[in-house]
Amino acid sequence: MATGRTHRPATRSRGIPEATVARLPLYLRALTALSERSVPTVSSEELATAAGVNSAKLRKDFSYLGSYGTRGVGYDVEYLVYQISRELGLTQDWPVAIVGIGNLGAALANYGGFASRGFRVAALIDADPAMAGTPVAGIAVQHTDDLDRIISENGVSIGVITTPPGAAQQVCDRLVAAGVTSILNFAPTVLSVPEGVDVRKVDLSIELQILAFHEQRKAGEDATAEDEGAPPMRATPTGRKGPDGDMPAVMPA
Numbered sequence: 001m002a003t004g005r006t007h008r009p010a011t012r013s014r015g016i017p018e019a020t021v022a023r024l025p026l027y028l029r030a031l032t033a034l035s036e037r038s039v040p041t042v043s044s045e046e047l048a049t050a051a052g053v054n055s056a057k058l059r060k061d062f063s064y065l066g067s068y069g070t071r072g073v074g075y076d077v078e079y080l081v082y083q084i085s086r087e088l089g090l091t092q093d094w095p096v097a098i099v100g101i102g103n104l105g106a107a108l109a110n111y112g113g114f115a116s117r118g119f120r121v122a123a124l125i126d127a128d129p130a131m132a133g134t135p136v137a138g139i140a141v142q143h144t145d146d147l148d149r150i151i152s153e154n155g156v157s158i159g160v161i162t163t164p165p166g167a168a169q170q171v172c173d174r175l176v177a178a179g180v181t182s183i184l185n186f187a188p189t190v191l192s193v194p195e196g197v198d199v200r201k202v203d204l205s206i207e208l209q210i211l212a213f214h215e216q217r218k219a220g221e222d223a224t225a226e227d228e229g230a231p232p233m234r235a236t237p238t239g240r241k242g243p244d245g246d247m248p249a250v251m252p253a
Contacts, residue, residue: 016087020061026051027058028084034077043074058118059238090118097123097156097167097180099171100163101131104186109137122154127167151178151189158182165189 018220026150030050034042044062048055062068062075065083069075070222085091097116098105101124109121126132131141139193142150150156161168168187182198185191191199 015062020064021088022058023051023053023061024084024088025051027061028081028088028090031077031081031084035081039077041074042077044069046139047075056230061083085118088118092118094119094153094158095122095123095156096120096158097175098152098160098162099125099147100161100167101126101134101136101186105160105162106136108162109139119158122156123150126151127163128168130231144174147174148178151175151180156180158184160184160186161191162186 004244006069015197027047031042033050034047042061044055048058051058051093052146059069062080065087067075067080067083082091098109098121101109103125103233105124109124121137124136124139125144125147127144129143132143134141135160149161156178159172159180159182161171161175163171165187168189169191172183172191172193176193176197181196183193183200185193185199185201187218188200188203188205193199226243
């Protein structure tokens, strides 16, 4: 099996839009679930619903792969799994290094879903000397002093940063200098990288803030609905007399 350092996916050279690339893993996840249930074919509508997109967008995305399905039959599930896996580079072995073995880094190291998707955790790296040699998920943690050697010996082209934000840029610079060309950043900070290096950012706090926005909006809609369902307030008569004459229905502020 080829390694990630010598073979890279051909999505850019074939002109597949980044938005389509971002949706391919969604299709693959839905197709894998169908394959595990021994479903032979699937319609664009069914697959689009499972992936959470509309069917027209799905058909457009698949046209970039050269897959158009069969009218009245749909798409061959196993072939699409292979086709999308190949396009994403998942038919290869991608050695991954995780830098920063705190709670999050250790949790990622123990995640069993990487191997089945073509990713192999090849190295765990941490700046704490006390962590050196400590086994996590069956892999001994190594010190950041040896980062260059670790990346080279394991053929790593994908690095995962789970350090505190203050250390992330320095770690990123060292990974890039060692030959890493793709980085998944969990640190809550923006990384600066040279051209040719891809960065994907995962910020859980931002995702929670977006959910909080939607929750607040839903709460506001519920409150509005309750107000609309309440009985109307009785209007104040306009002809009532006050000490200074006629009292207006609404007093000025």
